[in-house]
Amino acid sequence: MEIEFKFEVPAPRLKAVERAMRAAKTTRTHLQARYFDTADGALAAHGAVLRLRKEGTHWVQTAKAVVEGQGPLHRLEDNVTLGAADDGAHGVPDLRRHAGSPVGRLLDKALGQGAAPLVETLATDIWRLARHEQRCDTTVELALDVGRVMGGVSADGTPRVSPVCELELELVEGRVDDLVTLAQAWAQRHGLWFSTLSKAERGQRLMNAKDEGEVRDAVKAAPPRLADKAGGLAVQRAVLAACLAQVLPNASEVAAGNEDEEVVHQLRVGIRRLRTALRELVGLAPSQVPQFDASWAPALTEVFRVLGAQRDNTLLLNAMQPQLQAAGAPAVKLPKRAAKAGDIGEAVRAPAFQAALVSLIGFAAPVGSEEVEATADDPRPLLQKRLRRLHRQVLHDGMCFESLSAEARHRVRKRLKRLRYLAEFAGPLFGDKAAARYIAALVPAQDALGEFNDAVTALAAYRKLAKADPHAWFAVGWLGARQDAQARVCRKALARLGKLHGFWKNGQIDRL
Numbered sequence: 001m002e003i004e005f006k007f008e009v010p011a012p013r014l015k016a017v018e019r020a021m022r023a024a025k026t027t028r029t030h031l032q033a034r035y036f037d038t039a040d041g042a043l044a045a046h047g048a049v050l051r052l053r054k055e056g057t058h059w060v061q062t063a064k065a066v067v068e069g070q071g072p073l074h075r076l077e078d079n080v081t082l083g084a085a086d087d088g089a090h091g092v093p094d095l096r097r098h099a100g101s102p103v104g105r106l107l108d109k110a111l112g113q114g115a116a117p118l119v120e121t122l123a124t125d126i127w128r129l130a131r132h133e134q135r136c137d138t139t140v141e142l143a144l145d146v147g148r149v150m151g152g153v154s155a156d157g158t159p160r161v162s163p164v165c166e167l168e169l170e171l172v173e174g175r176v177d178d179l180v181t182l183a184q185a186w187a188q189r190h191g192l193w194f195s196t197l198s199k200a201e202r203g204q205r206l207m208n209a210k211d212e213g214e215v216r217d218a219v220k221a222a223p224p225r226l227a228d229k230a231g232g233l234a235v236q237r238a239v240l241a242a243c244l245a246q247v248l249p250n251a252s253e254v255a256a257g258n259e260d261e262e263v264v265h266q267l268r269v270g271i272r273r274l275r276t277a278l279r280e281l282v283g284l285a286p287s288q289v290p291q292f293d294a295s296w297a298p299a300l301t302e303v304f305r306v307l308g309a310q311r312d313n314t315l316l317l318n319a320m321q322p323q324l325q326a327a328g329a330p331a332v333k334l335p336k337r338a339a340k341a342g343d344i345g346e347a348v349r350a351p352a353f354q355a356a357l358v359s360l361i362g363f364a365a366p367v368g369s370e371e372v373e374a375t376a377d378d379p380r381p382l383l384q385k386r387l388r389r390l391h392r393q394v395l396h397d398g399m400c401f402e403s404l405s406a407e408a409r410h411r412v413r414k415r416l417k418r419l420r421y422l423a424e425f426a427g428p429l430f431g432d433k434a435a436a437r438y439i440a441a442l443v444p445a446q447d448a449l450g451e452f453n454d455a456v457t458a459l460a461a462y463r464k465l466a467k468a469d470p471h472a473w474f475a476v477g478w479l480g481a482r483q484d485a486q487a488r489v490c491r492k493a494l495a496r497l498g499k500l501h502g503f504w505k506n507g508q509i510d511r512l
Protein backbone atom coordinates (compact mmCIF):
# COMPACT_ATOMS: atom_id res chain seq x y z
CA MET A 1 0.00 0.00 0.00
CA GLU A 2 1.50 3.30 -1.13
CA ILE A 3 0.73 6.42 0.93
CA GLU A 4 2.02 9.68 -0.51
CA PHE A 5 1.44 13.38 -1.02
CA LYS A 6 2.24 14.96 -4.36
CA PHE A 7 2.67 18.70 -4.85
CA GLU A 8 3.02 20.79 -7.97
CA VAL A 9 6.19 22.88 -7.88
CA PRO A 10 5.77 26.24 -9.67
CA ALA A 11 8.75 27.05 -11.90
CA PRO A 12 9.87 30.12 -9.86
CA ARG A 13 10.13 27.90 -6.73
CA LEU A 14 12.09 25.03 -8.28
CA LYS A 15 15.59 26.26 -7.39
CA ALA A 16 14.63 26.87 -3.76
CA VAL A 17 13.05 23.41 -3.50
CA GLU A 18 16.14 21.82 -5.04
CA ARG A 19 18.43 23.66 -2.59
CA ALA A 20 16.28 22.46 0.31
CA MET A 21 16.42 18.90 -0.99
CA ARG A 22 20.22 19.05 -1.21
CA ALA A 23 20.50 20.15 2.43
CA ALA A 24 20.73 16.44 3.21
CA LYS A 25 22.26 13.51 1.36
CA THR A 26 20.46 12.95 -1.95
CA THR A 27 20.58 10.59 -4.91
CA ARG A 28 19.92 11.59 -8.52
CA THR A 29 18.40 9.02 -10.86
CA HIS A 30 17.34 9.09 -14.49
CA LEU A 31 13.90 7.45 -14.82
CA GLN A 32 12.64 6.49 -18.27
CA ALA A 33 9.28 4.77 -18.28
CA ARG A 34 6.91 3.20 -20.80
CA TYR A 35 3.23 2.81 -19.89
CA PHE A 36 0.90 0.12 -21.21
CA ASP A 37 -2.84 -0.43 -21.53
CA THR A 38 -5.30 -2.05 -23.89
CA ALA A 39 -6.31 -0.07 -26.96
CA ASP A 40 -9.68 0.71 -25.34
CA GLY A 41 -8.11 1.82 -22.03
CA ALA A 42 -9.37 -1.01 -19.82
CA LEU A 43 -6.72 -0.45 -17.13
CA ALA A 44 -7.24 3.31 -16.98
CA ALA A 45 -11.00 2.77 -16.66
CA HIS A 46 -10.33 0.74 -13.49
CA GLY A 47 -7.86 3.27 -12.05
CA ALA A 48 -4.90 0.98 -12.77
CA VAL A 49 -1.47 1.75 -14.23
CA LEU A 50 1.09 -0.69 -15.65
CA ARG A 51 4.60 0.42 -16.58
CA LEU A 52 8.16 -0.60 -17.30
CA ARG A 53 10.69 1.90 -15.96
CA LYS A 54 14.42 2.08 -16.38
CA GLU A 55 15.89 3.20 -13.06
CA GLY A 56 19.58 3.85 -13.58
CA THR A 57 20.85 0.54 -14.96
CA HIS A 58 17.85 -1.66 -14.11
CA TRP A 59 14.29 -2.03 -15.32
CA VAL A 60 11.40 -2.29 -12.85
CA GLN A 61 7.88 -3.44 -13.70
CA THR A 62 5.24 -1.65 -11.61
CA ALA A 63 1.49 -2.02 -11.28
CA LYS A 64 -0.54 0.58 -9.37
CA ALA A 65 -4.23 1.02 -8.67
CA VAL A 66 -6.44 3.33 -6.68
CA VAL A 67 -8.10 1.82 -3.63
CA GLU A 68 -11.82 2.41 -3.91
CA GLY A 69 -13.30 3.76 -0.70
CA GLN A 70 -9.92 4.05 1.06
CA GLY A 71 -9.36 7.77 0.69
CA PRO A 72 -7.19 9.92 -1.59
CA LEU A 73 -3.84 8.97 -0.04
CA HIS A 74 -3.87 5.28 -0.74
CA ARG A 75 -2.92 3.24 -3.78
CA LEU A 76 -2.02 -0.38 -4.24
CA GLU A 77 1.46 -0.87 -5.68
CA ASP A 78 3.57 -3.86 -6.66
CA ASN A 79 7.16 -3.51 -7.96
CA VAL A 80 9.21 -6.25 -9.60
CA THR A 81 12.87 -5.63 -10.36
CA LEU A 82 13.84 -7.20 -13.69
CA GLY A 83 17.62 -6.98 -13.46
CA ALA A 84 20.03 -5.53 -16.03
CA ALA A 85 18.86 -2.73 -18.28
CA ASP A 86 18.42 -4.86 -21.38
CA ASP A 87 16.12 -7.33 -19.55
CA GLY A 88 13.12 -5.04 -19.85
CA ALA A 89 14.07 -2.81 -22.72
CA HIS A 90 11.84 -4.57 -25.25
CA GLY A 91 8.37 -6.04 -25.40
CA VAL A 92 5.48 -5.53 -23.00
CA PRO A 93 5.07 -6.22 -19.27
CA ASP A 94 4.39 -9.75 -18.10
CA LEU A 95 1.24 -9.66 -15.95
CA ARG A 96 2.22 -12.94 -14.28
CA ARG A 97 4.85 -11.01 -12.32
CA HIS A 98 2.05 -9.50 -10.22
CA ALA A 99 0.10 -12.75 -9.73
CA GLY A 100 -1.25 -13.19 -6.20
CA SER A 101 -0.77 -9.55 -5.17
CA PRO A 102 -3.78 -7.28 -4.43
CA VAL A 103 -3.00 -5.09 -7.43
CA GLY A 104 -2.51 -8.20 -9.57
CA ARG A 105 -6.03 -9.34 -8.76
CA LEU A 106 -7.35 -5.92 -9.75
CA LEU A 107 -5.47 -6.15 -13.08
CA ASP A 108 -7.12 -9.51 -13.72
CA LYS A 109 -10.52 -7.99 -13.01
CA ALA A 110 -9.87 -5.01 -15.29
CA LEU A 111 -8.66 -7.12 -18.21
CA GLY A 112 -11.03 -10.06 -17.80
CA GLN A 113 -10.94 -13.30 -19.71
CA GLY A 114 -9.53 -13.20 -23.23
CA ALA A 115 -8.11 -9.74 -22.62
CA ALA A 116 -7.06 -7.57 -25.52
CA PRO A 117 -3.30 -7.26 -26.01
CA LEU A 118 -1.37 -4.56 -24.20
CA VAL A 119 0.08 -1.68 -26.21
CA GLU A 120 2.42 1.13 -25.26
CA THR A 121 0.39 4.28 -24.65
CA LEU A 122 2.78 6.90 -23.30
CA ALA A 123 6.30 7.49 -22.01
CA THR A 124 8.07 9.61 -19.41
CA ASP A 125 11.59 10.98 -19.10
CA ILE A 126 12.28 12.17 -15.55
CA TRP A 127 15.29 13.16 -13.46
CA ARG A 128 14.57 12.37 -9.80
CA LEU A 129 16.36 13.93 -6.84
CA ALA A 130 15.54 11.85 -3.75
CA ARG A 131 16.32 11.75 -0.05
CA HIS A 132 14.94 10.33 3.18
CA GLU A 133 13.82 12.34 6.18
CA GLN A 134 13.42 10.93 9.66
CA ARG A 135 10.82 12.22 12.10
CA CYS A 136 10.80 10.24 15.37
CA ASP A 137 10.02 6.67 14.27
CA THR A 138 8.70 7.77 10.87
CA THR A 139 10.66 7.64 7.62
CA VAL A 140 9.52 9.63 4.61
CA GLU A 141 11.02 9.57 1.14
CA LEU A 142 11.09 12.92 -0.66
CA ALA A 143 11.40 12.86 -4.45
CA LEU A 144 11.71 15.93 -6.68
CA ASP A 145 10.77 14.92 -10.23
CA VAL A 146 11.58 17.17 -13.17
CA GLY A 147 11.09 16.12 -16.78
CA ARG A 148 8.34 15.45 -19.28
CA VAL A 149 5.50 13.12 -20.27
CA MET A 150 4.98 12.19 -23.92
CA GLY A 151 1.72 10.87 -25.36
CA GLY A 152 -0.23 11.26 -28.56
CA VAL A 153 0.44 13.39 -31.62
CA SER A 154 -0.80 16.89 -32.47
CA ALA A 155 -2.67 17.71 -35.66
CA ASP A 156 0.58 18.83 -37.27
CA GLY A 157 2.24 15.49 -36.51
CA THR A 158 4.44 16.65 -33.62
CA PRO A 159 4.47 14.61 -30.37
CA ARG A 160 2.44 16.03 -27.51
CA VAL A 161 4.55 16.78 -24.43
CA SER A 162 3.60 17.85 -20.91
CA PRO A 163 6.27 19.18 -18.49
CA VAL A 164 6.61 17.62 -15.02
CA CYS A 165 7.82 19.48 -11.95
CA GLU A 166 6.54 17.94 -8.73
CA LEU A 167 7.54 16.95 -5.22
CA GLU A 168 6.37 13.63 -3.77
CA LEU A 169 6.48 12.68 -0.10
CA GLU A 170 5.91 8.96 0.44
CA LEU A 171 5.54 7.23 3.80
CA VAL A 172 8.19 4.50 4.02
CA GLU A 173 7.29 3.52 7.57
CA GLY A 174 5.71 5.13 10.60
CA ARG A 175 2.77 7.45 11.25
CA VAL A 176 0.58 9.22 8.71
CA ASP A 177 0.42 12.19 11.12
CA ASP A 178 4.16 12.71 10.76
CA LEU A 179 3.85 12.54 6.97
CA VAL A 180 1.11 15.19 7.14
CA THR A 181 3.25 17.49 9.30
CA LEU A 182 6.22 17.18 6.97
CA ALA A 183 4.07 17.68 3.87
CA GLN A 184 2.55 20.82 5.34
CA ALA A 185 5.97 22.21 6.15
CA TRP A 186 7.28 21.77 2.60
CA ALA A 187 4.08 23.08 1.00
CA GLN A 188 3.96 26.18 3.23
CA ARG A 189 7.65 26.97 2.94
CA HIS A 190 7.76 26.79 -0.85
CA GLY A 191 4.25 27.74 -1.96
CA LEU A 192 3.36 24.30 -3.33
CA TRP A 193 -0.13 22.96 -3.97
CA PHE A 194 -1.54 19.47 -3.75
CA SER A 195 -2.00 17.77 -7.12
CA THR A 196 -3.93 14.63 -8.00
CA LEU A 197 -2.62 14.53 -11.57
CA SER A 198 -0.39 11.50 -12.00
CA LYS A 199 2.15 11.11 -14.79
CA ALA A 200 -0.06 8.45 -16.34
CA GLU A 201 -3.03 10.82 -16.29
CA ARG A 202 -0.89 13.54 -17.87
CA GLY A 203 -0.11 11.15 -20.69
CA GLN A 204 -3.73 10.04 -21.06
CA ARG A 205 -4.78 13.67 -21.23
CA LEU A 206 -2.27 14.30 -23.99
CA MET A 207 -3.42 11.24 -25.92
CA ASN A 208 -7.12 12.07 -25.65
CA ALA A 209 -6.82 15.82 -26.15
CA LYS A 210 -8.54 17.38 -29.15
CA ASP A 211 -6.75 20.63 -28.37
CA GLU A 212 -3.44 21.16 -26.59
CA GLY A 213 -5.08 22.92 -23.66
CA GLU A 214 -7.86 20.41 -23.02
CA VAL A 215 -8.24 19.36 -19.39
CA ARG A 216 -9.95 16.63 -17.41
CA ASP A 217 -13.69 16.61 -16.83
CA ALA A 218 -15.10 17.93 -13.59
CA VAL A 219 -15.38 15.29 -10.86
CA LYS A 220 -18.81 14.90 -9.27
CA ALA A 221 -19.77 13.59 -5.85
CA ALA A 222 -19.92 9.88 -5.08
CA PRO A 223 -21.40 8.26 -1.93
CA PRO A 224 -19.12 7.06 0.87
CA ARG A 225 -18.38 3.37 1.24
CA LEU A 226 -19.43 2.33 4.74
CA ALA A 227 -19.25 -1.06 6.38
CA ASP A 228 -22.51 -2.41 7.86
CA LYS A 229 -21.32 -1.94 11.44
CA ALA A 230 -19.01 1.04 10.91
CA GLY A 231 -18.20 2.96 14.09
CA GLY A 232 -18.32 6.72 14.42
CA LEU A 233 -14.66 7.27 13.57
CA ALA A 234 -14.90 5.01 10.51
CA VAL A 235 -17.99 6.93 9.32
CA GLN A 236 -16.24 10.27 9.76
CA ARG A 237 -13.20 9.16 7.81
CA ALA A 238 -15.14 7.43 5.05
CA VAL A 239 -17.35 10.48 4.51
CA LEU A 240 -14.40 12.87 4.49
CA ALA A 241 -12.62 10.57 2.02
CA ALA A 242 -15.67 10.64 -0.27
CA CYS A 243 -15.87 14.44 -0.04
CA LEU A 244 -12.15 14.80 -0.74
CA ALA A 245 -12.47 12.49 -3.75
CA GLN A 246 -14.57 15.26 -5.30
CA VAL A 247 -12.72 18.28 -3.89
CA LEU A 248 -9.12 17.30 -4.61
CA PRO A 249 -9.15 16.68 -8.37
CA ASN A 250 -11.26 19.79 -9.01
CA ALA A 251 -9.05 21.88 -6.71
CA SER A 252 -5.99 20.49 -8.46
CA GLU A 253 -7.41 21.66 -11.80
CA VAL A 254 -8.32 25.13 -10.53
CA ALA A 255 -4.92 25.55 -8.86
CA ALA A 256 -3.27 24.72 -12.18
CA GLY A 257 -5.23 27.50 -13.92
CA ASN A 258 -8.37 25.72 -15.15
CA GLU A 259 -11.42 27.96 -14.60
CA ASP A 260 -13.92 25.82 -16.49
CA GLU A 261 -17.39 26.61 -15.12
CA GLU A 262 -18.26 23.00 -14.32
CA VAL A 263 -14.93 22.33 -12.61
CA VAL A 264 -15.38 25.44 -10.46
CA HIS A 265 -19.00 24.48 -9.73
CA GLN A 266 -18.10 20.93 -8.68
CA LEU A 267 -15.30 22.21 -6.46
CA ARG A 268 -17.79 24.49 -4.76
CA VAL A 269 -20.28 21.63 -4.33
CA GLY A 270 -17.50 19.46 -2.92
CA ILE A 271 -16.49 22.11 -0.40
CA ARG A 272 -20.12 22.57 0.66
CA ARG A 273 -20.42 18.80 1.20
CA LEU A 274 -17.15 18.81 3.13
CA ARG A 275 -18.33 21.67 5.36
CA THR A 276 -21.59 19.80 5.97
CA ALA A 277 -19.66 16.70 7.03
CA LEU A 278 -17.50 18.71 9.43
CA ARG A 279 -20.59 20.32 10.94
CA GLU A 280 -22.99 17.38 11.14
CA LEU A 281 -20.58 14.52 11.90
CA VAL A 282 -18.76 16.20 14.77
CA GLY A 283 -19.04 14.15 17.95
CA LEU A 284 -19.57 10.80 16.20
CA ALA A 285 -16.18 9.52 17.35
CA PRO A 286 -15.32 9.09 21.05
CA SER A 287 -13.27 11.77 22.77
CA GLN A 288 -10.13 9.62 23.13
CA VAL A 289 -9.43 9.65 19.37
CA PRO A 290 -8.45 12.63 17.17
CA GLN A 291 -11.33 15.04 16.49
CA PHE A 292 -12.13 17.49 13.71
CA ASP A 293 -9.88 20.54 13.81
CA ALA A 294 -11.74 23.88 13.98
CA SER A 295 -8.89 25.54 12.05
CA TRP A 296 -10.01 23.76 8.86
CA ALA A 297 -13.27 25.70 8.59
CA PRO A 298 -12.08 29.30 7.90
CA ALA A 299 -9.93 28.30 4.91
CA LEU A 300 -12.74 26.22 3.40
CA THR A 301 -15.21 29.06 3.95
CA GLU A 302 -12.95 31.63 2.28
CA VAL A 303 -12.43 29.58 -0.88
CA PHE A 304 -16.15 28.79 -0.96
CA ARG A 305 -16.85 32.53 -0.82
CA VAL A 306 -14.47 33.31 -3.69
CA LEU A 307 -15.91 30.51 -5.82
CA GLY A 308 -19.41 31.79 -5.01
CA ALA A 309 -18.58 35.30 -6.23
CA GLN A 310 -17.36 33.84 -9.51
CA ARG A 311 -20.46 31.64 -9.75
CA ASP A 312 -22.78 34.64 -9.20
CA ASN A 313 -21.18 36.47 -12.11
CA THR A 314 -21.53 33.39 -14.33
CA LEU A 315 -25.22 33.22 -13.32
CA LEU A 316 -25.84 36.69 -14.76
CA LEU A 317 -23.98 35.98 -18.00
CA ASN A 318 -25.34 32.53 -18.77
CA ALA A 319 -28.72 32.26 -17.06
CA MET A 320 -30.41 35.55 -16.21
CA GLN A 321 -29.29 37.69 -19.12
CA PRO A 322 -30.79 35.38 -21.79
CA GLN A 323 -34.11 35.25 -19.88
CA LEU A 324 -34.20 39.02 -19.63
CA GLN A 325 -33.42 39.47 -23.31
CA ALA A 326 -36.27 37.09 -24.16
CA ALA A 327 -38.55 39.30 -22.04
CA GLY A 328 -37.52 42.37 -24.03
CA ALA A 329 -34.93 43.84 -21.64
CA PRO A 330 -32.49 46.41 -23.04
CA ALA A 331 -28.84 45.39 -23.19
CA VAL A 332 -26.87 45.81 -19.98
CA LYS A 333 -23.10 45.76 -19.90
CA LEU A 334 -22.04 43.10 -17.41
CA PRO A 335 -18.59 42.80 -15.81
CA LYS A 336 -16.50 39.96 -17.21
CA ARG A 337 -16.00 38.66 -13.70
CA ALA A 338 -17.33 39.54 -10.31
CA ALA A 339 -15.71 42.62 -8.84
CA LYS A 340 -14.53 40.87 -5.69
CA ALA A 341 -14.09 37.34 -7.03
CA GLY A 342 -10.34 37.74 -7.38
CA ASP A 343 -8.20 34.99 -8.81
CA ILE A 344 -9.85 31.70 -7.92
CA GLY A 345 -6.66 29.83 -8.72
CA GLU A 346 -4.79 32.01 -6.26
CA ALA A 347 -7.46 31.35 -3.63
CA VAL A 348 -7.13 27.58 -4.05
CA ARG A 349 -3.31 27.78 -3.99
CA ALA A 350 -3.41 29.86 -0.79
CA PRO A 351 -1.32 28.35 2.05
CA ALA A 352 -4.24 28.20 4.48
CA PHE A 353 -6.44 26.25 2.06
CA GLN A 354 -3.63 23.89 1.11
CA ALA A 355 -2.80 23.29 4.78
CA ALA A 356 -6.45 22.45 5.46
CA LEU A 357 -6.55 19.99 2.55
CA VAL A 358 -3.38 18.23 3.69
CA SER A 359 -4.73 17.90 7.24
CA LEU A 360 -8.07 16.61 6.00
CA ILE A 361 -6.37 14.03 3.80
CA GLY A 362 -4.36 12.83 6.77
CA PHE A 363 -7.45 12.62 8.97
CA ALA A 364 -9.30 10.59 6.31
CA ALA A 365 -6.52 8.00 6.14
CA PRO A 366 -7.74 4.55 7.32
CA VAL A 367 -6.79 3.55 10.85
CA GLY A 368 -5.34 0.31 12.17
CA SER A 369 -7.60 -2.58 13.16
CA GLU A 370 -6.92 -2.07 16.88
CA GLU A 371 -8.12 1.52 16.76
CA VAL A 372 -11.16 0.51 14.72
CA GLU A 373 -12.14 -2.04 17.35
CA ALA A 374 -11.59 0.47 20.13
CA THR A 375 -13.89 3.03 18.47
CA ALA A 376 -16.60 0.78 17.03
CA ASP A 377 -19.43 2.75 18.68
CA ASP A 378 -22.81 2.93 16.93
CA PRO A 379 -23.11 6.31 15.14
CA ARG A 380 -26.75 5.83 14.13
CA PRO A 381 -28.50 7.36 17.18
CA LEU A 382 -26.68 10.67 16.77
CA LEU A 383 -27.23 10.66 13.01
CA GLN A 384 -30.94 9.96 13.56
CA LYS A 385 -31.17 12.92 15.91
CA ARG A 386 -29.47 15.29 13.47
CA LEU A 387 -31.44 14.12 10.45
CA ARG A 388 -34.71 14.48 12.35
CA ARG A 389 -33.76 17.95 13.62
CA LEU A 390 -32.83 19.24 10.17
CA HIS A 391 -35.98 17.81 8.61
CA ARG A 392 -38.22 19.42 11.24
CA GLN A 393 -36.46 22.78 10.94
CA VAL A 394 -36.91 22.78 7.16
CA LEU A 395 -40.59 21.83 7.52
CA HIS A 396 -41.26 24.45 10.19
CA ASP A 397 -39.77 27.34 8.23
CA GLY A 398 -41.06 26.03 4.92
CA MET A 399 -44.68 26.31 6.05
CA CYS A 400 -44.28 30.11 6.39
CA PHE A 401 -41.63 30.63 3.71
CA GLU A 402 -43.42 33.60 2.10
CA SER A 403 -43.40 35.59 5.34
CA LEU A 404 -39.76 34.89 6.25
CA SER A 405 -37.02 37.48 6.03
CA ALA A 406 -34.47 37.23 3.22
CA GLU A 407 -31.92 35.89 5.70
CA ALA A 408 -34.32 33.24 7.02
CA ARG A 409 -35.22 32.12 3.49
CA HIS A 410 -31.54 31.68 2.69
CA ARG A 411 -31.14 29.68 5.92
CA VAL A 412 -33.91 27.29 4.83
CA ARG A 413 -32.07 26.61 1.57
CA LYS A 414 -28.79 25.93 3.38
CA ARG A 415 -30.50 23.59 5.84
CA LEU A 416 -32.17 21.70 3.01
CA LYS A 417 -28.79 21.19 1.34
CA ARG A 418 -27.31 19.97 4.63
CA LEU A 419 -30.25 17.61 5.07
CA ARG A 420 -29.71 16.14 1.62
CA TYR A 421 -25.96 15.72 2.04
CA LEU A 422 -26.32 14.21 5.52
CA ALA A 423 -28.92 11.78 4.15
CA GLU A 424 -26.45 10.78 1.42
CA PHE A 425 -23.69 10.32 3.99
CA ALA A 426 -25.82 8.28 6.41
CA GLY A 427 -27.90 6.36 3.90
CA PRO A 428 -25.69 3.24 3.74
CA LEU A 429 -26.13 2.75 7.49
CA PHE A 430 -29.93 2.63 7.31
CA GLY A 431 -30.69 1.16 3.88
CA ASP A 432 -29.61 2.52 0.54
CA LYS A 433 -32.97 2.11 -1.21
CA ALA A 434 -35.01 3.89 1.45
CA ALA A 435 -32.45 6.67 1.66
CA ALA A 436 -32.41 7.04 -2.12
CA ARG A 437 -36.20 7.46 -2.19
CA TYR A 438 -36.01 10.09 0.53
CA ILE A 439 -33.21 12.01 -1.21
CA ALA A 440 -35.07 11.93 -4.53
CA ALA A 441 -38.11 13.45 -2.79
CA LEU A 442 -35.98 16.39 -1.60
CA VAL A 443 -34.85 17.34 -5.11
CA PRO A 444 -37.97 19.30 -6.25
CA ALA A 445 -37.81 21.51 -3.16
CA GLN A 446 -34.09 22.02 -3.57
CA ASP A 447 -34.57 22.96 -7.22
CA ALA A 448 -37.31 25.45 -6.35
CA LEU A 449 -35.20 27.09 -3.65
CA GLY A 450 -32.20 27.14 -5.98
CA GLU A 451 -34.13 28.99 -8.68
CA PHE A 452 -35.47 31.41 -6.08
CA ASN A 453 -31.99 32.05 -4.70
CA ASP A 454 -30.64 32.67 -8.21
CA ALA A 455 -33.35 35.26 -8.79
CA VAL A 456 -32.61 36.97 -5.47
CA THR A 457 -28.88 37.04 -6.26
CA ALA A 458 -29.53 38.43 -9.74
CA LEU A 459 -31.91 41.07 -8.39
CA ALA A 460 -29.26 42.36 -5.99
CA ALA A 461 -26.67 42.42 -8.78
CA TYR A 462 -28.90 44.35 -11.20
CA ARG A 463 -29.83 46.85 -8.50
CA LYS A 464 -26.13 47.53 -8.08
CA LEU A 465 -25.63 47.83 -11.86
CA ALA A 466 -28.58 50.21 -12.12
CA LYS A 467 -26.66 52.87 -10.20
CA ALA A 468 -24.43 53.30 -13.27
CA ASP A 469 -26.62 51.92 -16.07
CA PRO A 470 -30.36 52.88 -16.09
CA HIS A 471 -31.04 49.99 -18.51
CA ALA A 472 -30.61 47.62 -15.57
CA TRP A 473 -33.85 48.91 -13.98
CA PHE A 474 -35.84 46.73 -16.39
CA ALA A 475 -34.19 43.67 -14.85
CA VAL A 476 -34.85 44.98 -11.34
CA GLY A 477 -38.55 45.40 -12.07
CA TRP A 478 -38.94 42.10 -13.94
CA LEU A 479 -37.16 40.04 -11.28
CA GLY A 480 -38.88 41.84 -8.41
CA ALA A 481 -42.35 41.27 -9.88
CA ARG A 482 -41.72 37.50 -10.00
CA GLN A 483 -40.51 37.04 -6.43
CA ASP A 484 -43.86 36.54 -4.69
CA ALA A 485 -44.89 33.83 -7.14
CA GLN A 486 -41.51 32.12 -6.81
CA ALA A 487 -41.72 32.23 -3.01
CA ARG A 488 -45.14 30.58 -3.21
CA VAL A 489 -43.70 27.79 -5.37
CA CYS A 490 -40.99 27.25 -2.71
CA ARG A 491 -43.53 27.07 0.11
CA LYS A 492 -45.61 24.46 -1.71
CA ALA A 493 -42.53 22.38 -2.56
CA LEU A 494 -41.37 22.48 1.05
CA ALA A 495 -44.83 21.63 2.36
CA ARG A 496 -44.78 18.39 0.36
CA LEU A 497 -41.82 17.25 2.47
CA GLY A 498 -44.29 16.78 5.34
CA LYS A 499 -45.51 13.62 3.62
CA LEU A 500 -42.08 12.02 3.76
CA HIS A 501 -41.17 9.20 6.11
CA GLY A 502 -37.77 9.07 7.75
CA PHE A 503 -35.48 6.27 6.59
CA TRP A 504 -33.21 6.48 9.60
CA LYS A 505 -34.94 4.67 12.49
CA ASN A 506 -33.33 1.26 12.30
CA GLY A 507 -35.41 0.28 9.29
CA GLN A 508 -38.71 1.18 11.02
CA ILE A 509 -41.12 3.84 9.76
CA ASP A 510 -40.37 7.17 11.40
CA ARG A 511 -43.22 9.52 10.47
CA LEU A 512 -42.18 13.14 10.85
